[in-house]
Amino acid sequence: MSTSAFGRLGIGRLGIGGLGETLGGLFSRKQGAAIAAAEAAALRSDRFRLEREGDWRRLEHIVSRIEAGRIGGLSDEDLVALPALYRMMVSSLSVARETTLDAATLGYLEGLAQRAWFVVHGPELGFRGWFLRFFGGGWSAAVRAMGPDILIALTVMIAGTVIGWLLVAGNPDWFYTLMPPQAGDTRLPGASRAVLHATLFGKTAQTGLSVFAAQLFSNNAGVSILCFALGFAFGVPPILLLVHNTGQLGALLWLYHGQGLTLDLIGWLSVHGTTELFAILLAGGAGIHIGRAMAFPGTRAILDAAAEAGRRAATVMTGVVLMLVVAALLEGFARQLIDATVPRLALGLAMLGWWLTYFFAYRGLVGKR
Amino acid sequence: MAPRPWQSQRPWQKRKLGDRRGLPANRRRREILTAEGLRLPLTIASRGTRAAALMIDLVALIMGMTMTTMVLSWIARGVGIDDPHANATVKAVYETLVVIWIITMFLARNVWFLWFELGPRGATPGKRMTGIRIAARPGRDGAATRLSAEAVIARNLLRDVELFMPVIFIAGALRAGSDTTLAGWASLVWFAIFALFPFFNRDALRCGDIIAGTWVVEAPRGRLDSALSLGDGAQGISTVTGAHYRFGDADLAIYGEYELQVLERVLRDDRPNVMAEVAETICGKIGWTNGTGDERAFLEAYYTQLRARLETGMRFGKRKADKFDGT
Numbered sequence A: 001m002s003t004s005a006f007g008r009l010g011i012g013r014l015g016i017g018g019l020g021e022t023l024g025g026l027f028s029r030k031q032g033a034a035i036a037a038a039e040a041a042a043l044r045s046d047r048f049r050l051e052r053e054g055d056w057r058r059l060e061h062i063v064s065r066i067e068a069g070r071i072g073g074l075s076d077e078d079l080v081a082l083p084a085l086y087r088m089m090v091s092s093l094s095v096a097r098e099t100t101l102d103a104a105t106l107g108y109l110e111g112l113a114q115r116a117w118f119v120v121h122g123p124e125l126g127f128r129g130w131f132l133r134f135f136g137g138g139w140s141a142a143v144r145a146m147g148p149d150i151l152i153a154l155t156v157m158i159a160g161t162v163i164g165w166l167l168v169a170g171n172p173d174w175f176y177t178l179m180p181p182q183a184g185d186t187r188l189p190g191a192s193r194a195v196l197h198a199t200l201f202g203k204t205a206q207t208g209l210s211v212f213a214a215q216l217f218s219n220n221a222g223v224s225i226l227c228f229a230l231g232f233a234f235g236v237p238p239i240l241l242l243v244h245n246t247g248q249l250g251a252l253l254w255l256y257h258g259q260g261l262t263l264d265l266i267g268w269l270s271v272h273g274t275t276e277l278f279a280i281l282l283a284g285g286a287g288i289h290i291g292r293a294m295a296f297p298g299t300r301a302i303l304d305a306a307a308e309a310g311r312r313a314a315t316v317m318t319g320v321v322l323m324l325v326v327a328a329l330l331e332g333f334a335r336q337l338i339d340a341t342v343p344r345l346a347l348g349l350a351m352l353g354w355w356l357t358y359f360f361a362y363r364g365l366v367g368k369r
Numbered sequence B: 001m002a003p004r005p006w007q008s009q010r011p012w013q014k015r016k017l018g019d020r021r022g023l024p025a026n027r028r029r030r031e032i033l034t035a036e037g038l039r040l041p042l043t044i045a046s047r048g049t050r051a052a053a054l055m056i057d058l059v060a061l062i063m064g065m066t067m068t069t070m071v072l073s074w075i076a077r078g079v080g081i082d083d084p085h086a087n088a089t090v091k092a093v094y095e096t097l098v099v100i101w102i103i104t105m106f107l108a109r110n111v112w113f114l115w116f117e118l119g120p121r122g123a124t125p126g127k128r129m130t131g132i133r134i135a136a137r138p139g140r141d142g143a144a145t146r147l148s149a150e151a152v153i154a155r156n157l158l159r160d161v162e163l164f165m166p167v168i169f170i171a172g173a174l175r176a177g178s179d180t181t182l183a184g185w186a187s188l189v190w191f192a193i194f195a196l197f198p199f200f201n202r203d204a205l206r207c208g209d210i211i212a213g214t215w216v217v218e219a220p221r222g223r224l225d226s227a228l229s230l231g232d233g234a235q236g237i238s239t240v241t242g243a244h245y246r247f248g249d250a251d252l253a254i255y256g257e258y259e260l261q262v263l264e265r266v267l268r269d270d271r272p273n274v275m276a277e278v279a280e281t282i283c284g285k286i287g288w289t290n291g292t293g294d295e296r297a298f299l300e301a302y303y304t305q306l307r308a309r310l311e312t313g314m315r316f317g318k319r320k321a322d323k324f325d326g327t
Helices: A002-027 A032-040 A044-067 A076-099 A103-120 A127-145 A147-170 A174-178 A193-200 A209-232 A236-257 A262-295 A302-337 A341-361 B047-078 B088-117 B125-130 B149-176 B180-200 B207-212 B257-269 B272-286 B295-315
Strands: B029-033 B039-043 B132-136 B214-218
Touching (some): A044 A076, A044 A103, A044 B295, A076 A103, A076 B295, A103 B039, A103 B257, A127 A147, A127 A341, A147 A174, A147 A236, A147 A262, A193 A262, A209 B088, A209 B149, A209 B207, A236 A262, A262 A302, A262 A341, B039 B214, B047 B088, B047 B125, B047 B132, B088 B149, B125 B132, B132 B149, B149 B180, B149 B207, B149 B214, B207 B214, B272 B295
Antiparallel strands (some): B132 B214
16 A cells, blocks of 8 residues: 555656656756755656746846836846746746646746736836827827818717707807806906907916916816726717817807907917817717727627727827816916917918818828837 | 635535536636637636725826825915915926926826736736736637727726726715705616626626727746655655655555645645645545655655656556546
8 A cells, every 4th residue: 555655656756756856957057056945846747947036036026127117227237137037937837737736836837927917018118118109190080080070070060059049049048058148257248349349459467377277177187087987888978078178168159249249259269179078079089989999899899899989088088188288377477468360370381280280191100110 | 825716715625526617716617729829728717806906996097196196285374375476487397287287187097997908917016016917808719809998998998987886976966955865876787787797797797898809817927846856755765764665556546636736736835734635535535544754755756656647648648537537
């Protein structure tokens, strides 16, 4: 009885011992101390482990350093060795899965493999690389890829404006529903031409412009993020938000039109509006993009479709936030400092031209890659 | 130590067939296939852990926001904003402070999570403390994918809506002086929809994870326990009594890999009363009668010889999962 177990062990050692040694020679470096310790181990799987432990620990050390963000503290040899160590560890794990029943070794190797994988295959570019790719065509490519959704959003925005106008034209009471009256706001139905004119011009001496701009940005960014984020409810909320916001625009246009100030209002709005409305258009488009991908995923799984659309939309949204910064600066400063309709219109149209060129004509570095 | 699927209060005693399948930790196991052709096991982070991580982050965030506000208002008082006859310079400084405050509040909400999750650890401080991280969800074929910057941005843009919108509802109602009860209920419903979302899918994804193609997994803790087959105990020789433990084929054939791993845990935990109990159980099974006091050596010998037998079997393609496995 008692000898048979050992007999089996002995056969095991003789039978494939030779193969084991050659494999060991291939995978490990010559590490005298580790080999000596390995000789003392009773199990072959533990010898396998002890021979390679040094390399695993070295890899673990490098990975820990990189995880802690102290990549600069690593020696050149370590960085050069990282891919080789990683591959060696991967093959160690494959062998260990077939030969060892030591849960500690397997657990450690699986954990190390996971950490090393995240480091070796981590985000492919640093912030600089991302920044260059984003402005060098990644942003405009993402915008172009959402073409149909942007068209839908544009249609909705135009429709919203027209609806706002028609509602208020039919019954001026709608104005109060669309634009809840705020204290001190003189822009109400029945206001005289002089009052409305004063809201558009003559504010160059105003102070607190920077605060105004910052508030505008914070508020608008919040609304556009909402517009994007609600897209995953199949795109319906972004459409409603767009209609609501442009409905106000329609109501305002009707109000100023009644006093013959349409062009002045458009000038006043266009300084920042071409940028801001464009940003809102893109945010709405991004929301619709996600909603459309989820509602009609085509041949893809719904989660894959949502993820693909979501990543593209996130690129666009990063740009939207930047556009809103620009819009807030224009609204907070340029609109108050430029006190005539024609320069305002010129600035607004120039901004619009710039964005259109950047998004639709600029192919950037993406094409070259 | 991280909980293992086979870990229960007394794993060597009570276990029925199929038990392992039912344990929550095992249901959260997933596998991804790397480019090297390696199957990497991952464990989806539990919802409770994620909630805890979020709480830690929120507390840190709110503390940071409060500190910023306090420091800025302290500076504002320092330059004399309370003075009714303040001159233009003071007003300009005050204006700048307000702008800084607005921008900081916006950035705090949006950049805290973004900044940390874009780092090499893929985890905010809260996630790091609770031992979880974000990762890209694999494709349908299980192939592992990289975590991209866009994905991190997407999942955190949605957080703004999931988490901070209810606060904005209530704040808006307070400012407009309208009914806060209604706003309270609305924000509660809103919050509930997003907070309960992870309970209705297998991978505990929140809305942001769905949009971004990410999931949250447990970050492995790297610690390699010592090899067990070193030393005299593994050779079957007791250092206490000098006895030699040799087990026959039939003695070792009763257990499988599952029991081996339980035994490994018992040896690593090294608690005398547990070891005595386990040694007694094994002795009862194989019909030995041992004295007490030398359990560790007995178990080490049994462990090493059982593992040698099972690993030899493995090399020949014969595996025995547990004691119920027939072969």
